[in-house]
Amino acid sequence: MERVFNFSAGPAVIDESVLQKAASELMSYPGKGMSVLEMSHRTSMFMDIYNQAVSLLRDVMDIPETHEVLFLHGGATMQFSAVPLNLMHGHNVADYLDTGNFAHLAAEEAKKYGTVNIVASSRADNYTNIPDLSAVSFTPNADYVHITTNNTIYGTRFVSLPDTGDVPLVADASSNILSEPMDVRRFGVIYAGAQKNIGPAGVAVLLVRRDLLGKANPICPKVLDWALQAKNESMVNTPNTFAIYMIKLVCEWMLQNGGVSDFHARNREKANLLYDYLDSSKLFKNPVQPEYRSLMNVVFVTGDEAKDDAFCKFCAQNGIVNIKGHRNVGGMRASIYNAMPLAGVQKLVETMARFEKQV
Amino acid sequence: MERVFNFSAGPAVIDESVLQKAASELMSYPGKGMSVLEMSHRTSMFMDIYNQAVSLLRDVMDIPETHEVLFLHGGATMQFSAVPLNLMHGHNVADYLDTGNFAHLAAEEAKKYGTVNIVASSRADNYTNIPDLSAVSFTPNADYVHITTNNTIYGTRFVSLPDTGDVPLVADASSNILSEPMDVRRFGVIYAGAQKNIGPAGVAVLLVRRDLLGKANPICPKVLDWALQAKNESMVNTPNTFAIYMIKLVCEWMLQNGGVSDFHARNREKANLLYDYLDSSKLFKNPVQPEYRSLMNVVFVTGDEAKDDAFCKFCAQNGIVNIKGHRNVGGMRASIYNAMPLAGVQKLVETMARFEKQV
Numbered sequence: 104m105e106r107v108f109n110f111s112a113g114p115a116v117i118d119e120s121v122l123q124k125a126a127s128e129l130m131s132y133p134g135k136g137m138s139v140l141e142m143s144h145r146t147s148m149f150m151d152i153y154n155q156a157v158s159l160l161r162d163v164m165d166i167p168e169t170h171e172v173l174f175l176h177g178g179a180t181m182q183f184s185a186v187p188l189n190l191m192h193g194h195n196v197a198d199y200l201d202t203g204n205f206a207h208l209a210a211e212e213a214k215k216y217g218t219v220n221i222v223a224s225s226r227a228d229n230y231t232n233i234p235d236l237s238a239v240s241f242t243p244n245a246d247y248v249h250i251t252t253n254n255t256i257y258g259t260r261f262v263s264l265p266d267t268g269d270v271p272l273v274a275d276a277s278s279n280i281l282s283e284p285m286d287v288r289r290f291g292v293i294y295a296g297a298q299k300n301i302g303p304a305g306v307a308v309l310l311v312r313r314d315l316l317g318k319a320n321p322i323c324p325k326v327l328d329w330a331l332q333a334k335n336e337s338m339v340n341t342p343n344t345f346a347i348y349m350i351k352l353v354c355e356w357m358l359q360n361g362g363v364s365d366f367h368a369r370n371r372e373k374a375n376l377l378y379d380y381l382d383s384s385k386l387f388k389n390p391v392q393p394e395y396r397s398l399m400n401v402v403f404v405t406g407d408e409a410k411d412d413a414f415c416k417f418c419a420q421n422g423i424v425n426i427k428g429h430r431n432v433g434g435m436r437a438s439i440y441n442a443m444p445l446a447g448v449q450k451l452v453e454t455m456a457r458f459e460k461q462v
Numbered sequence: 463m464e465r466v467f468n469f470s471a472g473p474a475v476i477d478e479s480v481l482q483k484a485a486s487e488l489m490s491y492p493g494k495g496m497s498v499l500e501m502s503h504r505t506s507m508f509m510d511i512y513n514q515a516v517s518l519l520r521d522v523m524d525i526p527e528t529h530e531v532l533f534l535h536g537g538a539t540m541q542f543s544a545v546p547l548n549l550m551h552g553h554n555v556a557d558y559l560d561t562g563n564f565a566h567l568a569a570e571e572a573k574k575y576g577t578v579n580i581v582a583s584s585r586a587d588n589y590t591n592i593p594d595l596s597a598v599s600f601t602p603n604a605d606y607v608h609i610t611t612n613n614t615i616y617g618t619r620f621v622s623l624p625d626t627g628d629v630p631l632v633a634d635a636s637s638n639i640l641s642e643p644m645d646v647r648r649f650g651v652i653y654a655g656a657q658k659n660i661g662p663a664g665v666a667v668l669l670v671r672r673d674l675l676g677k678a679n680p681i682c683p684k685v686l687d688w689a690l691q692a693k694n695e696s697m698v699n700t701p702n703t704f705a706i707y708m709i710k711l712v713c714e715w716m717l718q719n720g721g722v723s724d725f726h727a728r729n730r731e732k733a734n735l736l737y738d739y740l741d742s743s744k745l746f747k748n749p750v751q752p753e754y755r756s757l758m759n760v761v762f763v764t765g766d767e768a769k770d771d772a773f774c775k776f777c778a779q780n781g782i783v784n785i786k787g788h789r790n791v792g793g794m795r796a797s798i799y800n801a802m803p804l805a806g807v808q809k810l811v812e813t814m815a816r817f818e819k820q821v
Contacts, residue, residue: 111502113700115500116496117497122499130485135466137465138476140481143470143474176536180698181683212683303703304503304701305702324540324547340538
């Protein structure tokens, strides 16, 4: 069957060449006589894959040696708990910026372990913008400040970072990691569920500044203890070996295709194509304040639920799937991660134009 | 390259037909135009796979409707924390039977959350047996009793279950689940890392009696809250979708090959072949008290480290890999899970015999 254009918010499209490589090696990893699925994580053959994945990700993201690179179980939501369990140890207080659904959930989870100050929120605007960072007053001596760099459901992104002084900045970058340059040095912690831009579901990438390690809450489950994971190269227990292998393949593919800067340029081209069409459309509208528009998740609505549904059906007939928006926003959402080709966005825009003429 | 015989303790061998099926579908799941790796967990196409995995596992293990079936992140070690976080809510005390390395680690982790009574231990015997269960005195009103049904490192197994009365019995069955019939009704909870007998690494199977749900500790990370996971069909966050798909394939393969009872018969045949050889050997010895010998992990030593090393090298030259024992025991260990064919064990025994003649 012909490949569809899959605009899913995650798990999401993976480049065809990456899938081909994985499929070709699945029965037998070159020279090893077994599948990567069958490799003990304690063997040198798997450690080679692990070390390559770490090293390639360091190259792709320009991660300095001040930061550990870990591949941990469970996605971003597991790290919602791990962040306070590892970092709330001073005044047991942290600042959260509430800019979307996952930002909100992260803050709610942190309340189990200490005091959470919501220092800025766009919740009252249904998250159609990012609050003015210059107006935020951060808590002196907070253990950390938490942001969500791209808001998957609402289609917004931070275009600049808050200045948090000596307080570590912690970011959930699940839906825009690897899509544009990020200065890792500005962050105490970056974490991301892999299933959007990095690989398959079931693993989170964690970058953590080494000086922040070693102060976990005594009630922290050992698998969530970052210092212990760092000491054990992500192998306090058996890691998600296949996902780590896939991360290696995705990083190789990115480096073969110009790295983050080239992907960023392509992502802007794809997003501009779609936003330009939306701005010219009489039927479809993007509800986001333009300066905060996400490059990864483009939300659009007609304002008429029946038309939204008809459009989603029309898309499915044209090989475009998973375009329905999240229930919190309604309408449609096109997630156009690194692996979504320009051709997919062109096809979507053509399909939107054809639909608009019909109705 | 020809497939090797992989005796790894986990991640471990997967049947060739299962790998072939996965490889053939990896580029495009039949009729869907995308890989299973790209499927949103919120779509009906993935929910079909999920529901099939649950239903097939229910068939394979004869799991009654009194028990939930969940596929959770992180393997058994993550559940070491989840068990007390979900079940310690009465007197905040639990009984643990210390019969091996993972049993010990599970008890250590539980101490973070309440009182742990080690009610029996074979630690002083270097875990070469299972303590006499009739002599154990369990704590009245304990929240649960925890056992490890098969001890991967030491090669022992429970041959009968303790009678814990009304106190729920909780079992880590990572290394013998699906290898022999288990009466699920006797357990409050069974959990298992998948990477030995069920599928790839990065997921744990959890069977939990429904009446035990809903009393999690308020500090339990939400992803570890079993009641919340049950309510959300294992999808409090994005699950390990690929691993769940592989579990479905493994269950299909098991049902096509006679189910648990036939696998149990084959497992006994494989284990007997190896233990019979060991009992007749003048070079190799199995240190385990015979009645407690594992069907899954067969430990053997020569008593001479140089000979052990020479044997492992000899194996590698003959297409037998990952036969080196765990450092706690030394010597060798052959993990002969469901997917290890009889031919692999025959080859191992022949290789042992050839080596024994040489030295």
